[in-house]
Amino acid sequence: MKHINYLLGTAFLLFMTGTSYGCNLKAQNNDKTTLVTQYAETKPKEQYVKIALLLDTSNSMDGLINQAKAQLWDIVNEFTHAKCGTNARPSLQIALYEYGNDNLSSREGYIRQVLGFSNDLDEISEKLFSLTTNGGEEYCGQVIHTSLKQLDWGKNADDLKMIFIAGNEPFTQGKLDYRDAATNAKEKDIIVNTIFCGNYDQGISTMWKKGATLTGGEYMAIDHNRQVVHINTPYDDIIIQLNSKLNNTYISYGSSGRQKKELQSMQDANAAELEEAVVVKRAVSKSSRLYKNATWDLVDAADEDEAVISELKDRDLPKELQGKSENEIKAYVKQKKTEREEIQKRIQELNAKREAYIAEHQKEEAGELENAMLSAIKAQASKKNYTWDKK
Structure with missing residues (x-):
């Protein structure tokens, strides 16, 4: 290390x-x-x-x-x-x-x-x-x-x-x-x-x-x-699985939303090219306060200012939200936010155990x-x- x-x-x-x-x-x-x-x-x-x-x-x-x-x-x-x-x-x-x-x-x-x-x-x-x-x-x-x-x-x-x-x-x-x-x-x-x-x-x-x-x-x-x-740990595979679920909580919007969501997946793939442990570290970063995407993700955007939902045109929304009422969109965003917070909390909990495992095994190095x-x-x-x- x-x-x-x-x-x-x-x-x-x-x-x-x-x-x-x-x-x-x-x-x-x-x-x-x-x-x-x-x-x-x-x-x-x-x-x-x-x-x-x-x-x-x-x-x-x-x-x-x-x-x-x-x-x-x-x-x-x-x-x-x-x-x-x-x-x-x-x-x-x-x-x-x-x-x-x-x-x-x-x-x-x-x-x-x-x-x-x-x-x-x-x-x-x-x-x-x-x-x-x-x-x-x-x-x-x-x-x-x-x-x-x-x-x-x-x-x-x-x-x-x-x-x-x-x-x-x-x-x-x-x-x-x-x-x-x-x-x-x-x-x-x-x-x-x-x-x-x-x-x-x-x-x-x-x-x-x-x-x-x-x-x-x-x-x-x-x-x-x-x-x-x-150092690989017993918690890595679970964190990687949670990372995939975390990606599903992002709601792209606006002209660059879809491209940015694709970029998110691409950087997961880039991390995987290096080593599995890098994917884990990236997942931990994505569960932190520093990973914010209000410019393209409706959950983060609404968290900063919920008024953004009423200001969006129908064409700026992903297909699953087009034609929906403002209240329906707000409910969907709230649901995804709750899911994300639960997943991020779980990743952080597992990472604490992962770090303890690494610290214990690093003593031999x-x-x-x-x-x-x-x-x-x-x-x-x-x-x-x-x-x-x-x-």
Whole structure:
């Protein structure tokens, strides 16, 4: 499980240290002299965790891409339980860049924005699976600079903003100095985390560690070609069956509804191509608060604003609801919502048992480093008013 935890541990580290700082701003900025009425009128801004993944897609990086595909759901599932000192739960947005690929424009520095910040987990998965590798020049400083310039990082000081850049060539390549990019990131309160695909000491000598420490980020080195090994559990098959039932609770609507529902199934299939355990992790993500599809699913849309049902044209509804009265549609949506909540609850219950099973069997494997890291992270985070739970 080492290779699974490397990227996840890095994400978890920056998430906890960064988010706890943001949470602290709200928790400690409590002026006792503020009138209750003024406090009630001032609603806190929604908090975000914004992650930009900058992935090297040159010839040797197939293993890195495969790990990213599998580990996406590990990261999402950890972020599901994030909670600030104010009890607020931040929303997660992920952006994706590829760099170092000959198929990309040389004018743009062999860099491409694959996806801007998005909370659409199916779309994020789709874009990861669309990546292919080819030879090219790898300009770390330039891709960091580009992501800082192009993405909407927002101005909320309480948001956690971080970059994960992974690759295996010297961090110093390219016309744009990585130190200038790091300075720019720090000014924007964005943490840069570097993941060197290769020997730990080699990554240090090629400035990958320096690229991280300049912004207070973390440097990690991984064997990107190591095969992902998952621990199968007695609960996996049941969770996969429940995942299929979960899909049946989605009611597509609007011009893109059918395509989005097909995309949902396609990403289940993509996960299955990697390994059965990845399907399980994705199912757990789909049963979490972070998997929301109000733009195409009538259950999520009505949960945000039930008025959407009365506003829809008959042609925007799926065939099974066309010609139905508004009350009939509302009853159908309510039924599907109840079914979904029951299935999601069951998946979460089974996942708790699954995680306990994995933890027990991991004791036989070499994983002390990862366990020590997580313990240290939790200790540091707790000092900054950050908590997480399994509710």
